[in-house]
Amino acid sequence: MVTDPLPGLVGFAAALRHAGLAVTTDRVAAFLTALDELDVTSRTATYWAGRLTLCSDPDDLARYDMAFPAWFGPDRSPRGTPVRDQRRPPPSRLASLTSGEDGDESDGPDGPDEPRLRVSASAREVLRHRDLGELSPAEREHLRALLALLRVGLPTRASRRRHPTRRGPADPERTLRAALRNHGELRELRHTGPSRRPRRVALLIDVSGSMAPYADTLVRFAHVLVRRGAGAVEVFTIGTRLTRITRELRHRDPELALAAAGRAIPDWSGGTRLGDVLGAFVERWGRRGVARRAVVVVFSDGWERGEPDELAVQMSRLRRLAHRVIWVNPHAGKEGYAPVQGGIVAVLPYLDQLLAGHSLATLERLVEAMTR
Amino acid sequence: MTGSTTSGRPGSPAELAVRLRATGYLPDDGLATAAFLALRMDRPLFCEGEPGTGKTALAQAMAQVLDAPLIRLQCHEGIDASQALYDWDFPRQLLHLRALEAAAGASAEKLDADVVEASLYDPRFLIARPVLKALQTSPSVLLVDEVDRADDEFEAFLLEVLTEHAVSIPEVGEIRAKTPPLVVLTSNRTRDVHDALKRRCLYLWLDHPDLTREIAILRSRLPGVPERLAGQVAAAVRRMRELELLKPPGVAESLDWARALQLLGADELDVASAAASLGAVLKYREDADRVRAQLDTLLI
Ligand SMILES: Nc1ncnc2c1ncn2[C@@H]1O[C@H](COP(=O)(O)OP(=O)(O)OP(=O)(O)O)[C@@H](O)[C@H]1O
Numbered sequence: 001m002v003t004d005p006l007p008g009l010v011g012f013a014a015a016l017r018h019a020g021l022a023v024t025t026d027r028v029a030a031f032l033t034a035l036d037e038l039d040v041t042s043r044t045a046t047y048w049a050g051r052l053t054l055c056s057d058p059d060d061l062a063r064y065d066m067a068f069p070a071w072f073g074p075d076r077s078p079r080g081t082p083v084r085d086q087r088r089p090p091p092s093r094l095a096s097l098t099s100g101e102d103g104d105e106s107d108g109p110d111g112p113d114e115p116r117l118r119v120s121a122s123a124r125e126v127l128r129h130r131d132l133g134e135l136s137p138a139e140r141e142h143l144r145a146l147l148a149l150l151r152v153g154l155p156t157r158a159s160r161r162r163h164p165t166r167r168g169p170a171d172p173e174r175t176l177r178a179a180l181r182n183h184g185e186l187r188e189l190r191h192t193g194p195s196r197r198p199r200r201v202a203l204l205i206d207v208s209g210s211m212a213p214y215a216d217t218l219v220r221f222a223h224v225l226v227r228r229g230a231g232a233v234e235v236f237t238i239g240t241r242l243t244r245i246t247r248e249l250r251h252r253d254p255e256l257a258l259a260a261a262g263r264a265i266p267d268w269s270g271g272t273r274l275g276d277v278l279g280a281f282v283e284r285w286g287r288r289g290v291a292r293r294a295v296v297v298v299f300s301d302g303w304e305r306g307e308p309d310e311l312a313v314q315m316s317r318l319r320r321l322a323h324r325v326i327w328v329n330p331h332a333g334k335e336g337y338a339p340v341q342g343g344i345v346a347v348l349p350y351l352d353q354l355l356a357g358h359s360l361a362t363l364e365r366l367v368e369a370m371t372r
Numbered sequence: 373m374t375g376s377t378t379s380g381r382p383g384s385p386a387e388l389a390v391r392l393r394a395t396g397y398l399p400d401d402g403l404a405t406a407a408f409l410a411l412r413m414d415r416p417l418f419c420e421g422e423p424g425t426g427k428t429a430l431a432q433a434m435a436q437v438l439d440a441p442l443i444r445l446q447c448h449e450g451i452d453a454s455q456a457l458y459d460w461d462f463p464r465q466l467l468h469l470r471a472l473e474a475a476a477g478a479s480a481e482k483l484d485a486d487v488v489e490a491s492l493y494d495p496r497f498l499i500a501r502p503v504l505k506a507l508q509t510s511p512s513v514l515l516v517d518e519v520d521r522a523d524d525e526f527e528a529f530l531l532e533v534l535t536e537h538a539v540s541i542p543e544v545g546e547i548r549a550k551t552p553p554l555v556v557l558t559s560n561r562t563r564d565v566h567d568a569l570k571r572r573c574l575y576l577w578l579d580h581p582d583l584t585r586e587i588a589i590l591r592s593r594l595p596g597v598p599e600r601l602a603g604q605v606a607a608a609v610r611r612m613r614e615l616e617l618l619k620p621p622g623v624a625e626s627l628d629w630a631r632a633l634q635l636l637g638a639d640e641l642d643v644a645s646a647a648a649s650l651g652a653v654l655k656y657r658e659d660a661d662r663v664r665a666q667l668d669t670l671l672i
């Protein structure tokens with residue numbers, strides 16, 4: 001007697017969802033159909049049926065490869081299915097990146113239940129200029145609401161796709177089509193002009209220890225941009241390694257998005273190797289087109305443990321690929337700041353703009369600078 | 373597994389693997405399963421992976437296996453339906469119109485506008501672009517190459533066609549495939565393709581082949597290359613892929629390298645023959661310089 005495998009398979013799909021895969025019901029249905037076409041008793045067939053229908057990105061594969069043996073037991077006849085992305089398993093939920101369970105919520109001057117909309121306009125003005133690293137829990141809560149309301153117009157560029165206009169070069173196709181409607185009489189010329197497309201934006205957020213007070217807000221800010229950016233915005237964290245968190249930030253719900261991003265970042269609050277990590281970005285993503293003619297924004301204080309020379313080399317490569325490079329340094333807005341950290345000095349020649357990012361007001365200025 | 377299949381269609385991944393091998397394309401388990409399921413489930417196959425890992429060649433090999441024409445749509449920025457689906461042949465339509473008018477003038481008849489319009493938008497003036505051609509040709513393999521270069525609007529359009537296996541042309545009506553074409557989409561990941569489109573597909577990630585398979589690919593594509601040389605090339609290329617080069621060599625580059633060595637008359641890969649042929653495997657100068665400096669360690 002063979003037991004019905006169905007509940008087990010659906011459970012596997014749920015486990016994958018838990019591991020962060022976007023497993024939808026239609027994908028589960030496809031998984032079951034695929035198994036129907038294959039030998040269900042074969043472990044390899046089951047592995048591939050799931051991998052082909054439930055994954056949709058290289059990031060998914062590492063997670064799938066972890067969840068599969070956890071659910072179906074270890075493989076007795078090993079068959080390598082190497083995946084190039086060999087990240088460490090994501091760490092457990094990062095408290096500092098998620099709200100609700102911070103534990104320090106009640107330490108603040110106001111209780112956690114303080115209704116955020118009762119804050120007066122002048123309090124909002126004050127908050128806009130407060131140092132993001134020194135907010136009380138209640139202010140942080142209020143800031144989240146303000147961030148969600150942030151008006152972002154994203155940068156655009158001229159596109160090769162053309163669309164009808166009143167002037168501009170003649171459009172032979174539409175002109176002829178109009179003529180056919182008039183029995184071949186050419187009465188007027190139709191025109192065509194370039195349309196505008198969103199320009200790519202790449203955000204690189206330093207999540208090393210010295211940036212810890214700002215990282216939560218910056219990742220939230222990135223979430224707002226990803227949600228508005230319709231596929232044009234890519235987000236990476238940098239520290240001792242490069243992690244792409246764009247997919248995690250696509251969740252509509254900011255808390256879910258941040259929790260997912262937190263799980264994906266392996267080097268939270270660690271050291272920095274800015275030069276190496278920027279190099280990895282240029283090589284792995286830049287040349288694929290993510291940085292090409294894009295607005296690249298680096299959020300970092302420039303504290304560099306590695307060689308400043310290496311950082312300069314990588315920045316010059318990035319500069320050649322990108323449309324604009326903007327560096328946002330939270331410490332730069334503070335009184336008495338002069339760019340002296342080795343890292344910042346090394347990158348200055350390659351920047352289009354150096355901005356201060358220590359308050360909401362400066363993030364608003366950044367949004368302006370990006371569309372310029 | 374049930375054995376009954378439509379004529380010419382493989383009955384199992386293993387059978388498909390045998391038939392792919394016969395064309396010179398060497399699949400692994402996952403690839404054979406993916407292509408088999410794509411046929412059985414009428415689902416597009418979405419292939420992603422490093423350059424030169426055999427995405428385009430897979431579509432070509434499947435066309436051979438199915439004895440079906442390969443119809444290719446190369447995507448680019450700004451591509452739209454008139455380049456992918458169909459277009460009207462305006463010059464010929466105009467000629468036709470002039471002919472009608474001339475005939476009417478001769479017989480002093482008045483042209484009926486509706487009749488004229490209907491005859492102008494006759495299917496014979498339709499220029500079928502790749503997607504329409506694939507729907508009209510059964511069986512066929514439709515290769516949508518580098519879909520990541522197109523934009524979202526085009527993805528939405530593809531999604532619709534690939535879900536329906538049909539298009540409707542206002543002046544002509546619906547054109548539906550008799551048997552849906554096998555659709556292979558490839559992406560180089562310059563940007564994320566929308567999830568709605570990926571969800572309709574089987575997702576296949578192509579990695580560089582393992583050592584044994586890469587040697588087998590070299591031997592199958594270049595029968596003149598001695599086994600020993602093929603092994604050395606494959607091993608050296610594998611080490612190069614670990615170096616984080618600007619452009620890590622793919623299978624295409626291994627093949628180019630082996631071919632170049634063959635032309636040089638080298639039957640072994642040593643520092644001299646490697647240095648002389650490095651340009652065949654590394655396409656960027658920076659990469660070639662880096663590797664040249666450590667050639668001896670790459671050729672153990
Ligand atoms: N599994 C394989 N069996 C036989 N030949 C292969 C295999 N994989 C790749 N090749 C050969 O390697 C070369 C490169 O493959 P192909 O052009 O299909 O790569 P690709 O993934 O489409 O690359 P790109 O992303 O650059 O378009 C071709 O000559 C192809 O025949």
Ligand SMILES: [Mg+2]
Nearest residue numbers: 427428517558
């Ligand atoms: Mg190709």
